[in-house]
Amino acid sequence: MAKDKAKDSGKTKKAKDVGEEAPPVIAEESATWPNGRPNYTSLAAAVQGETARFNIPGVQVAIFHKGTLDVGVAGVADLVTKQPVTPETIFQIGSISKIFTTTVALSLVDEGKLDLDTPIVTWVPELPLADEEARTTITLRHIFSHSAGFEGDTFEDYGRGTDSVLKAVLDFGKLEQWFRPGELFSYNNNGFVLAALVMERVTGQEFEQLVQERIFTPLKLESSVYFAENAITYPHALGHFLKKREDGYEIAKPYSFPRQINAPGGIIGTAADLVRFAQAHANGGELDGARILKQETAELMQTPIINSWDQYTSYGQGWWISEYPGLRVVVHGGSTLGFKATLRFSPEEDFFFAALTNGDPGASAYESLWEWALKHYLDYELPENEPIELGKKELDGLTGLYARQNMRIKVTRDKKHIVVRAYDIDPESGEEKDDGRPESSKTFRLEPFASQRPFDFQVIDGPSKGTIFQFLPRPEKDDPDRILIRVGGRTAARAEGPFA
Amino acid sequence: MATRSESENDAVETAAWPEGRPAYTSLAAAVQGEAARWNVPGVAVAVYHEGELIEASAGVTSIATKVPLQPHAVFQIGSISKVFATTLALTLVDEGKLDLDEPVITYVPELPLADAEARKTITMRHLLSHSSGLEGDRFGDYGRGDDALDKAIARFDILEQWFRPGEAFAYCNTGFYLVGLITNRLTGKSWEAALQERVLDPWGLSETVLFAEDAITRHHAVGHFLPSREAGLVIARPYWNRRHATPAGGVLSTVGDLVTFAQAHLNGGELNGARVLKAETAQLMQTPFIKAGVNRHYGQGWSIETHDGVAQIGHGGATDGFRANLTAIPEKGFVIAQLTNADPGRTAMEQIEAWALEHYLGITHPKAPIVPADASRLDAIAGVYTRHSMRTTLTAAGDHLAADVTLLDPDSGEEGGQRTFAAYPIDAGDEWVYRVDSGEFAGLTMEFLDLPTADDPNRLLLRLAGRVAAKEPAPKKPRRRTTKKATDA
Numbered sequence: 001m002a003k004d005k006a007k008d009s010g011k012t013k014k015a016k017d018v019g020e021e022a023p024p025v026i027a028e029e030s031a032t033w034p035n036g037r038p039n040y041t042s043l044a045a046a047v048q049g050e051t052a053r054f055n056i057p058g059v060q061v062a063i064f065h066k067g068t069l070d071v072g073v074a075g076v077a078d079l080v081t082k083q084p085v086t087p088e089t090i091f092q093i094g095s096i097s098k099i100f101t102t103t104v105a106l107s108l109v110d111e112g113k114l115d116l117d118t119p120i121v122t123w124v125p126e127l128p129l130a131d132e133e134a135r136t137t138i139t140l141r142h143i144f145s146h147s148a149g150f151e152g153d154t155f156e157d158y159g160r161g162t163d164s165v166l167k168a169v170l171d172f173g174k175l176e177q178w179f180r181p182g183e184l185f186s187y188n189n190n191g192f193v194l195a196a197l198v199m200e201r202v203t204g205q206e207f208e209q210l211v212q213e214r215i216f217t218p219l220k221l222e223s224s225v226y227f228a229e230n231a232i233t234y235p236h237a238l239g240h241f242l243k244k245r246e247d248g249y250e251i252a253k254p255y256s257f258p259r260q261i262n263a264p265g266g267i268i269g270t271a272a273d274l275v276r277f278a279q280a281h282a283n284g285g286e287l288d289g290a291r292i293l294k295q296e297t298a299e300l301m302q303t304p305i306i307n308s309w310d311q312y313t314s315y316g317q318g319w320w321i322s323e324y325p326g327l328r329v330v331v332h333g334g335s336t337l338g339f340k341a342t343l344r345f346s347p348e349e350d351f352f353f354a355a356l357t358n359g360d361p362g363a364s365a366y367e368s369l370w371e372w373a374l375k376h377y378l379d380y381e382l383p384e385n386e387p388i389e390l391g392k393k394e395l396d397g398l399t400g401l402y403a404r405q406n407m408r409i410k411v412t413r414d415k416k417h418i419v420v421r422a423y424d425i426d427p428e429s430g431e432e433k434d435d436g437r438p439e440s441s442k443t444f445r446l447e448p449f450a451s452q453r454p455f456d457f458q459v460i461d462g463p464s465k466g467t468i469f470q471f472l473p474r475p476e477k478d479d480p481d482r483i484l485i486r487v488g489g490r491t492a493a494r495a496e497g498p499f500a
Numbered sequence: 501m502a503t504r505s506e507s508e509n510d511a512v513e514t515a516a517w518p519e520g521r522p523a524y525t526s527l528a529a530a531v532q533g534e535a536a537r538w539n540v541p542g543v544a545v546a547v548y549h550e551g552e553l554i555e556a557s558a559g560v561t562s563i564a565t566k567v568p569l570q571p572h573a574v575f576q577i578g579s580i581s582k583v584f585a586t587t588l589a590l591t592l593v594d595e596g597k598l599d600l601d602e603p604v605i606t607y608v609p610e611l612p613l614a615d616a617e618a619r620k621t622i623t624m625r626h627l628l629s630h631s632s633g634l635e636g637d638r639f640g641d642y643g644r645g646d647d648a649l650d651k652a653i654a655r656f657d658i659l660e661q662w663f664r665p666g667e668a669f670a671y672c673n674t675g676f677y678l679v680g681l682i683t684n685r686l687t688g689k690s691w692e693a694a695l696q697e698r699v700l701d702p703w704g705l706s707e708t709v710l711f712a713e714d715a716i717t718r719h720h721a722v723g724h725f726l727p728s729r730e731a732g733l734v735i736a737r738p739y740w741n742r743r744h745a746t747p748a749g750g751v752l753s754t755v756g757d758l759v760t761f762a763q764a765h766l767n768g769g770e771l772n773g774a775r776v777l778k779a780e781t782a783q784l785m786q787t788p789f790i791k792a793g794v795n796r797h798y799g800q801g802w803s804i805e806t807h808d809g810v811a812q813i814g815h816g817g818a819t820d821g822f823r824a825n826l827t828a829i830p831e832k833g834f835v836i837a838q839l840t841n842a843d844p845g846r847t848a849m850e851q852i853e854a855w856a857l858e859h860y861l862g863i864t865h866p867k868a869p870i871v872p873a874d875a876s877r878l879d880a881i882a883g884v885y886t887r888h889s890m891r892t893t894l895t896a897a898g899d900h901l902a903a904d905v906t907l908l909d910p911d912s913g914e915e916g917g918q919r920t921f922a923a924y925p926i927d928a929g930d931e932w933v934y935r936v937d938s939g940e941f942a943g944l945t946m947e948f949l950d951l952p953t954a955d956d957p958n959r960l961l962l963r964l965a966g967r968v969a970a971k972e973p974a975p976k977k978p979r980r981r982t983t984k985k986a987t988d989a
Contacts, residue, residue: 077565080719081565081567081719083565088564159644159645159646160643160644160645160711161643161644161645161646161647161648162643162644162645163645163647164645227712228711228712228713228715228716229711229712229713229738229739229741230737230738230739231712231716232712232715232716232720232722232739233562233723233735233736233737233738233739234564235562235564235565236716238716238717251717252717253717254713254714254717255714255716255717259644
């Protein structure tokens with residue numbers, strides 16, 4: 001496009017930074033809550049439909065089953081240029097990167113250069129953890145199973161240099177030790193920074209170079225990179241934040257975390273590359289003649305060692321493993337600055353699913369697509385959630401009026417159940433809008449079910465049966481009773497109540 | 501106008517190189533036309549003339565995404581960064597923290613140059629005017645860390661010293677690493693943070709960024725190579741970034757910000773009430789200091805061309821897959837900034853600038869005519885000229901010099917690409933200057949510098965596109981260092 005623009009004022013025109021433009025709003029603010037997934041007959045239709053239904057800027061899904069790779073795409077790489085997502089668009093995969101990190105470390109174990117049960121102080125004698133017992137006993141096995149016990153989420157900036165990993169680790173003296181190594185599962189990003197340092201020490205190579213040489217290159221993952229300066233040359237998605245729904249999406253800035261976060265979450269790539277990576281894992285550490293791990297090591301990564309999630313799910317080395325009746329699924333997800341991603345596969349079914357999204361609510365879309373894909377490709381339905389009993393006092397504590405812009409969710413209790421009524425209001429009058437929708441699409445009875453969160457509920461009956469409502473207590477200093485409700489990936493905060 | 505379609509691109513691909521430039525009647529048409537004519541995927545241009553800013557763009561940010569290129573796209577500006585680096589360094593001169601004539605070892609005592617005299621005598625004034633005599637085109641990779649400049653300078657023991665400081669002009673990237681390090685030391689901040697605080701923020705250059713992670717969330721262009729017309733364009737990977745070379749060539753900006761930057765310089769170092777440089781310092785930058793070619797000098801940071809008594813200041817930029825140019829004519833208050841995202845952008849920009857100077861100012865620069873060759877001079881010149889990344893063999897060929905260039909891998913010394921061209925003597929007063937007549941280097945000039953040394957009283961240097969190479973036999977040093985592919989910054 002060309003334009004010849006003469007300014008009338010004689011002043012220099014300043015082109016706007018694209019990021020400073022009013023954020024484009026795609027949220028359908030008065031949309032009804034999603035009422036169940038249509039019966040899509042193809043991946044393309046499913047991705048298109050769910051992307052729209054959950055208002056995600058862009059989604060890319062790759063599924064490999066019985067020798068065929070399907071890639072479904074929908075939406076845009078970013079809401080400023082509105083370039084369509086294509087199968088080539090690269091997204092940040094977030095914490096799925098941890099599996100790459102784990103894989104490289106285990107390849108060094110395979111070569112005898114590292115050992116999973118040797119205390120890490122052997123390689124990093126200056127490790128400054130305050131808890132001396134933890135300092136001298138933590139091993140890579142603890143790190144890769146998130147059971148090291150030290151505080152896991154610090155994202156400070158230690159510069160762009162190769163030494164950023166060392167600098168970050170030298171700052172670990174300030175991390176709290178929450179439990180003894182091996183005692184519990186607690187998700188730990190910092191552990192992977194430490195693992196990267198160990199790998200750099202025993203090889204003398206930069207961490208990113210190790211992943212390139214030991215995974216990207218042999219598996220021919222030609223669209224997988226670290227660093228913005230590599231991503232910028234590929235068609236790339238930008239992350240989108242949905243901080244306040246009424247403001248719509250905004251481009252996530254900064255684009256990425258500081259350098260030392262590459263080991264826990266720095267890869268940028270395609271869903272198809274993730275599927276290839278998972279195939280190597282499913283196939284015992286080898287793909288198309290390129291071996292990246294010994295078979296027993298690949299199997300070790302998928303062997304449950306610590307229960308970490310719901311009743312079906314445990315953590316191995318790097319991977320989560322869900323053992324549903326009749327179906328074993330190996331999983332890792334990723335959530336980074338405006339990106340949500342997942343990689344799942346069933347080795348027994350030769351079924352691989354990778355979904356990349358560039359908007360905060362992306363997980364809702366990919367969960368729905370996962371369920372659809374299981375049904376469509378494997379004719380499998382995930383087991384029903386198992387109802388539990390909650391005390392009346394606990395139920396009363398959840399009641400109230402939850403509000404999000406022009407939407408209200410009134411939560412009350414009858415004798416046995418939580419009852420929610422979701423409706424839109426007229427912004428002028430504040431009264432309920434008469435939108436002609438049937439009451440059955442507004443009022444739901446809920447029951448709690450077993451979950452890793454205390455207050456997950458599902459709709460018992462009616463057209464929305466199975467829809468999940470989550471109550472998320474998020475106390476703050478000045479508001480100890482603060483609680484959110486989340487449904488369909490959308491969150492509303494309690495404005496009145498509880499009604500007890 | 502619409503973006504060029506693929507089929508139009510294909511048509512350009514197979515077309516013969518077009519001869520003349522059409523008689524465009526608007527900047528938009530000129531930009532559109534020249535982008536297509538030279539097969540440049542994206543071009544952005546801003547002209548400031550008589551109080552008006554005129555912007556135009558053509559093509560796409562990337563051949564992969566085909567996003568239409570807007571005038572506010574962020575490009576690599578390459579060596580135009582050196583004028584930013586100079587501006588920043590001179591803010592320290594204005595504050596009395598830096599002296600242009602103090603040997604730089606005062607600021608960098610560990611400077612490990614092999615040539616003891618140069619080590620003791622090179623000053624900031626030499627560095628900013630490319631007259632230090634330091635070998636200039638060494639790139640290397642010293643990581644992404646804040647210590648990259650220190651690491652790069654620690655390897656300066658391998659640099660050739662082409663001539664005594666101040667004796668001649670030889671384009672010098674390495675000198676600007678040193679400028680960056682000195683700035684870094686005197687401000688106590690990273691070079692990028694110092695630039696942000698002392699230059700970009702005061703002048704409101706909010707579209708100018710210093711790292712790919714800041715460019716990626718903006719409307720940005722990606723670089724492209726054109727290995728040959730037949731092969732077509734390919735995306736340049738990786739996106740060129742060498743932290744230590746940022747002061748020499750790593751700034752990312754838009755044509756709008758480049759115009760604003762030039763206006764601040766034309767305005768004596770002050771813009772909208774924000775003074776970054778003293779007026780006399782801004783003037784010093786535009787004052788010829790060392791002769792750099794036909795009608796051309798370097799001041800401090802700026803290249804200065806004079807045609808019919810009218811001075812044009814400016815700077816070009818070339819990084820992997822990007823070509824950039826900024827030209828200003830102080831006495832006319834005229835500025836043209838051009839950013840392109842492919843190798844052939846250089847030719848497109850030359851044509852667009854020539855069109856714009858004629859269209860807006862009625863200025864034309866007729867090509868210097870070819871003059872008869874002096875056979876004995878050609879014979880004296882003939883020989884092999886070498887620098888670490890290029891070997892040029894010149895042969896006397898009657899009315900011209902025949903050049904045979906071999907690009908050398910800076911790592912291994914292995915021979916890479918070959919170029920052959922003819923260079924004809926042109927009318928350049930009492931100097932012998934030879935102009936390349938065709939191919940990739942068309943229009944570039946070759947000059948020869950008689951710079952005898954005690955060891956080599958007949959020592960002759962070839963200067964091609966500002967870079968020097970010594971005629972063999974020349975003093976040689978062992979090549980120990982490994983570097984990545986050399987790139988013009």
